[in-house]
Amino acid sequence: MFRNWKVAGIIASVIILGYSCEKDRSSGPEGETVAFVRPSNFPEPVYQFEGNKLTAEGFELGRKLFYDQALSLDNSTSCGSCHQQFAAFANLDHSVSHGIDNCLGTRNAPPLFNMVWQSEFMWDGGVHHIEFSSLNALTNPCEMGMDLDSLTARLSRTSPYPHLFQKAFGSAGITSQRVLKALTQFMGAMVSANSKYDKYVRREPGGEFTQAEQAGYQLFKAKCASCHTEPLFSDFSYRSNGLDLNPLDRGRDSITNSSADRGTFRVPSLRNIEVSRPYMHDGRFFFLEDVLEHYNSGVKAHRNLDPSLRNGERRGIPLSKTDQSNIIAFLKTLTDHEFLRAKKFSEP
């Protein structure tokens, strides 16, 4: 009995020590800690919740905020409006995002998962920290249109937010920093690593590839993986895949002011690609078949076209119809049905 208490005491002190270096906590919140577990086939994450310890209270607050339309100027739009769980938190069938006052943006809402492995966000990489990844959508007049002072004032007079912030951060007060950190806890915990592909590489049950999937995987490794690098299925670089001869959207150049970046965009992850259509930065392709055919025959001679898509006069990646259908079969093994249905990420 005494022995058990001793163990309990040590555990208690370990928990206290765990919180003791957290800057923005005057006392540790109660309740269990939401664990972040790195999948065994993934590298170390970029963001390790430093200064923003992942807790059940912080995560639940972030989840509530994520789905609350009160975060938009006219109470019409939540984060979840354009980031739908069944679409891996992309916006199904919307080429570009649809904000307050029926305002249409210029780019496709990206899916949200495995964000803690990303050091830059958005199609142009203009946001360089996960804690700021929600800031543009919150404040952009064509998205949620809020200014941060109005947002924190609104939340401060909306029950039960004052209580929830107190619980999550250990002291009273609602600041933009706390809103962003809570949202980060929720989104940062969104890990998608249980697709058939993951089970295949981890040699787990349910990871048996069909012949088409296996053939597609071999083709993928030979023809696609130099940009869509495993296991995150992106190398997070910015490239032009020759969508247009004269792109309307400056892409990465709007951040770097460099003509070499004109019309280049972040290489997107291909995880959950089956369910997160439409595709490309402007959502121009609605079917994976269109995307594969683009690489086979549609690549334009844009002046910043990626060298990997240029072979002398030949542009693109030669892919027969069979190659294309095998690659698509493989891409569908990247769908993580557990993630798409996980209750903890759904609207509370």
Added chain:
Amino acid sequence: MKLNTLLYLAATLLFGSANLSSCKKDDGGPLKSETGALQIEFENRVGNQALVLNSQTYENANGDDFKVSMFKYYVSNLTFIKDDGTEVLVPESYFLIDAADPATRTPRVDSVPVGDYKAIKLTIGVDSLRNFAGAQDGALDPAKGMFWTWNSGYIFVKFEGSSSKSTAAANKLTFHIGGAKAPHNTIRTVTQTFSSPLRIRKDSEPELHFIVDAGALFRGATTVNFAELNFTMGGAASVLVADNYASRMFRLDHVHN
């Protein structure tokens, strides 16, 4: 047995809280050094004239007329330099000065180690580390309107106004200077030497008086012509403006010990 258990838990908790304090920022050594405070006043001007928002018309080095509707800037990383060259950085020293909010013009700085100093160094803007850190609070709260949401990073100096020479809509002038990455890094530091040593003591509060010249954005290495340059939000043009103000925007006028 039950009492023993409680005592054990209490001891464990105490041990835990001792560790809690050990994680606080170290203030320089095993012995806690004495600190004092000082007051800084930032007096905003355009050239030799007081800065009056909206109503007053000024002239830049190119002879272009202009009015100022907004002038906000970050001053950070205050560093006091001793006679022997030792630099003492005031931790968490981030100040946002807003010409429209008189209360921001006279920040109080505490926790400066007691001693005599020959110079002060400050950053115009926000250091690179904090630009690339996550969500911040206080003066660095993005709610202050000094953070680019689409291209993460702080706006270091925000000047808005109008000029009859500006070719922008409504003759506007928009100079949002920021950017912490090469080749468009606009972080600049200024060092000013005191004519007599600044004495930081436990029980006095000296005052540093800076004159801050908004006109410094437009003259120096590049004479800004508002017909050609009336809008910048980071990038190469912002670097030209930062190079202009780096050595001319802040001038230490006097010290009251």
